[in-house]
Amino acid sequence: MSVTTAVHLNFRGDARAALEFYADVAGGQPVIVTYKDSGAVTDPAEADQVIWGQVRADNGFHVMAFDVPAARPFSRGDASFYVSLRGDSREELTALWEKLSDGGTVVVPFGPSQWAPLYGMVTDRFGITWVLDIAAF
Structure with a gap:
């Protein structure tokens, strides 16, 4: 058995654009599941936001991301991670x-x-x- 790690990035409405950008940076294709896709819409304005997404490239680059819903607290913070x-x-x-x-x-x-x-x-x-x-x- 092996274990891998991936950075999981949290956004507020920018996850799709970020995943598309990172796919352009490193290669690979973004995989995106929206709140609507998963049947988890609590706010219709957020239906097309990302509940889960990732970019995995052949060179080992791997990030995951999602949009934190407005009903949950979110603060990027200062230098909370690199x-x-x-x-x-x-x-x-x-x-x-x-x-x-x-x-x-x-x-x-x-x-x-x-x-x-x-x-x-x-x-x-x-x-x-x-x-x-x-x-x-």
Whole structure:
């Protein structure tokens, strides 16, 4: 038996757009189930929002997401989590960096660091902070 992990991202109405963006960034196709699809509509205005979704790419990239309904409390918080993308291909990480940076805010520029040959941190256009690096150890 094996166990894998995936970051599960919570949004308020932006999950579909975020999943489509991440599919464009890393490849793969978004899989999206709406509240309407699952028969779980409590607010008609939220029927087409995402109750469950994911992007899984052949390169190992995997995120899940959903839209927190308005009836539940939601706060993104400040730096409550980072999503780490660690790889061994400079070209692949650079391509991911360029796409995630589009419309985002660079927190730490992408380049060499004391602990990795390539490292950077960016907050994407959806407010998710990503850490990309080549593992040195």
